[in-house]
Amino acid sequence: MGKDVIVACDFAGREQVFxxxxxxxxxxxxxxxxxxxxxxxGPQIVRDIKARGHKIFLDLxxxxxxxxxxKAMRVLSNLDVDMxxxxxxxxxxxxxxxxxxxxxxxxxxxxxxxxxxxxxxxQESMERDILIREPIDKVVMHYAQTAKNAGLDGIVCxxxxxxxxxxxxxxxxxxxxxxxxxxxxxxxxQKRVMTPAEAKRIGSDYIVVGRPITAxxxxxxxxxxxxxxxxx
Ligand code: C5P
Numbered sequence: 001m002g003k004d005v006i007v008a009c010d011f012a013g014r015e016q017v018f019x020x021x022x023x024x025x026x027x028x029x030x031x032x033x034x035x036x037x038x039x040x041x042g043p044q045i046v047r048d049i050k051a052r053g054h055k056i057f058l059d060l061x062x063x064x065x066x067x068x069x070x071k072a073m074r075v076l077s078n079l080d081v082d083m084x085x086x087x088x089x090x091x092x093x094x095x096x097x098x099x100x101x102x103x104x105x106x107x108x109x110x111x112x113x114x115x116x117x118x119x120x121x122x123q124e125s126m127e128r129d130i131l132i133r134e135p136i137d138k139v140v141m142h143y144a145q146t147a148k149n150a151g152l153d154g155i156v157c158x159x160x161x162x163x164x165x166x167x168x169x170x171x172x173x174x175x176x177x178x179x180x181x182x183x184x185x186x187x188x189x190q191k192r193v194m195t196p197a198e199a200k201r202i203g204s205d206y207i208v209v210g211r212p213i214t215a216x217x218x219x220x221x222x223x224x225x226x227x228x229x230x231x232x
Pocket of ligand 1 (some may be wrong): 075119120156179180190208209211212
């Protein structure tokens with residue numbers, strides 16, 4: 001499994017994202033396109049970034065009935081994204097439907113990653129609002145196992161959880177981890193953070209890095225530093 005740094009391109013529109021990507025002349029980072037940019041610009045933004053030679057993680061976190069997710073995933077697969085995701089809470093039938101929709105005629109498909117519990121959900125809100133009364137760590141690991149059993153490639157989790165997920169689901173089950181900061185950075189609104197080197201040590205397969213790169217004075221240098229610390 002190739003380790004890589006995925007740059008979260010959390011920009012409002014195409015001008016901003018291309019102004020940012022234009023700075024990368026020698027390397028073509030793996031980029032994450034989220035809901036804001038996708039809903040603002042539509043699928044053409046995916047084609048345009050892909051045409052520049054970037055791999056794409058399309059982070060739309062699908063969650064609907066299996067039939068709808070199968071058909072939506074077929075559309076995303078035809079966009080030729082490299083990785084996409086859904087909520088494991090949609091259950092096994094939805095995850096299997098997603099894989100069916102993603103699989104192309106030649107058998108290839110984008111990687112499919114599950115979101116377990118969002119980091120904005122805590123024990124209290126989970127018990128109160130969705131009546132899940134098990135400890136949240138156990139819920140996350142159960143969702144990871146369910147995603148693996150459904151045939152998914154991995155989950156999004158905190159770098160702190162990567163080791164445990166690999167122990168439970170095997171080393172080939174991919175962990176994609178946001179919440180990465182350079183040692184000297186302000187962690188901002190991220191509460192539990194790790195440096196790229198720590199994420200590597202603990203076994204993350206992909207790190208998703210936004211503001212430490214996008215808001216850096218020299219984004220290319222910040223990206224290259226991430227790659228040096230995490231991949232090399
Ligand atoms: O700017 P920053 O490095 O915090 O960006 C992290 C990216 O990862 C953002 O796109 C954010 O939405 C995403 N993410 C996260 N925490 C999660 C899931 C996704 O920060 N639990």
